[in-house]
Amino acid sequence: MQRISAAIAKRLLCWGAWAIIGVLVLNAAVGLWMQDQHLVLNDSTCEPVGLYQLLGSPYPLHDGELVEVEIPGPAHHAAVAEGLKYHWFPAGQPWIKEIAAAPGQTVTLARSGVRVGGYTLPNSHVDRWTPGHHYRIVHYPFGTYHLKRGQVWLYAPGNYAFDSSYYGPVPESHILQRVVPWWTIPGSQFWLGKGD
Structure with a gap:
């Protein structure tokens, strides 16, 4: 029983590490895509929340x-x-x-x-x-x-x-x-x- 619990804990730790790496890679990819599209995020309530495109x-x-x-x-x-x-x-x-x-x-x-x-x-x-x-x-x-x-x-x-x-x-x-x-x-x- 203890061996099974240790194996499950090890597997969960491995999945957690891969999930963190996946989130970091996705975040970097989204950031690069937004930069390429000249997009910025507005998160204030001065204007509607969302993405705005910079036109120069x-x-x-x-x-x-x-x-x-x-x-x-x-x-x-x-x-x-x-x-x-x-x-x-x-x-x-x-x-x-x-x-x-x-x-x-x-x-x-x-x-x-x-x-x-x-x-x-x-x-x-x-x-x-x-x-x-x-x-x-x-x-x-x-x-x-x-x-x-x-x-x-x-x-x-x-x-x-x-x-x-x-x-x-x-x-x-x-x-x-x-x-x-x-x-x-x-x-x-x-x-x-x-x-x-």
Whole structure:
């Protein structure tokens, strides 16, 4: 009986090792395939969760386009510093956002939402608290902003989306690439229930 148990344990250990090797090989293969297809994973609820394809140069920029964006510097943005401090997003990982307004356009930011060209962006209400009311959220000062040359206003329609409502306009130089959804989970940007 003891010999049988030892044989079973040895076999299970061998299967476990092969399973781990298989997962590592599969993970590497998927990573290489995604790199070859220029795909990135968005796992935030700013935009629908899923895979997005990078299309290269975003220029010229147009409002309404999805882009990959370099995270703004925390030294100049209190909201970004707060988000990094509480690990709301990983440092150094680009974001996927929509360009809501380009240079020359006017944006009005209020608690009730963001207005561009007289139109209020859907689900752009500025949150006061994180989910569960654990932390008060820093936001950009309410007011009207005329975007200067080289500035864009970023928007994301998801619940608890972290966009220019919190850190303000960003330099065009932070826009890395244009992107399009490749495969996403519809409605996943609303998985976190919207707070007050």
